[in-house]
Amino acid sequence: MLKPKNNIPCFFTQQVFLIGTYDEDGTERFAPISWISYTNGAPACLIISINGTKRTKRNIERTGLLSATVVTPELLAFAESRNSATADENNVVVVPTVRGNVLDVPLIADSVFSYECQLLKTVELGITHTYFAEIKKVNVRDDIEKLDFYDLRVINPVIYSPDNYFTVGNHIGRIGDYSQK
Template sequence: MSKISLSPTNDYCPQTLFLYGTYDENGKADFGLFCWFSYTWDTQLGVMACIGGSKLTKDNIHRQKVFSANLVTEEMLPLADYLGCTDGHNPEKMNLDIEIEKGSVLPVPVLAVSPVVFELEVKDFIQQDDGEIMLCSIRNVLQDETLANGKGTSLDKLNAIAPVKTTCSRYFSWKGTDLGAWGEPMARFSGKK
């Protein structure tokens, strides 16, 4: 296989999408769409997350040191795309008809529709020039009970929940189907109040 050198890119390296849930300074739930999320090990499983630039989500995490990471599925993609493409400082952003619950362990908002949710507590912030890495303890995992029961294979369960991936500024299904460019699925979102 012949290769060429490129400027830094992560094209063709799909990443799973999560909606990070926080509360703003007025106690209102806010969600932002992120994919720079992976796992660490330091005596137990942890999470590393990165947020680049200036974002309300990052400000909220700094203030509270906790957030939820809600796995994005195909069913949720129009909502997730809307939340990812709408500025968190827009006062109308969260005027939505969506079911938001409270975390079981941490004071974080949780999307009822997400089948897997991490409740995360930030242990360390690593500041970079225009981004920040957060090393987090997983304080709780909320998982749809059908995923935790012994029925069906892991593949069956992944196919059923259909998590969404992103690469090349596009969304893809678990099975590889193109679900549209960033900013397109939100046109199908009808959950505004």
């Protein structure tokens, strides 16, 4: 297990997504990526950083399209089967997929939460490419859409922190609950 050390770049909680694209022959490709954030404003974008050489990067650059599906514990085996570091060719995991609702991207059927995105801008820094992808459609499972707020205990996203996975614990309040009154 990695242990924190002084002055070594480290990162903490990162939500895991499966980035979906199509290969040139139409084959669906999903890659687990945790370097993801959002922009606040118009247009709303996902910001996705992908390091190294991956077909997913080539597909995004070729088509300008991608999906991003929130990984929940039920999708972890599939996510790891799509990760070159953890894939086991003797244990292939398959999940049902569908085409996007507004873009030609692969989606995982019945997933809790997913985005359909169109590439706006790419920033290259060494072998890392950071993509700003406009969110064209948010797909939310019906039971989640009926919640009073996006309750992460119900959505149950997988959180990555160096070499480990976690899920969300307690709801400890709303914004403003801890402000001086």
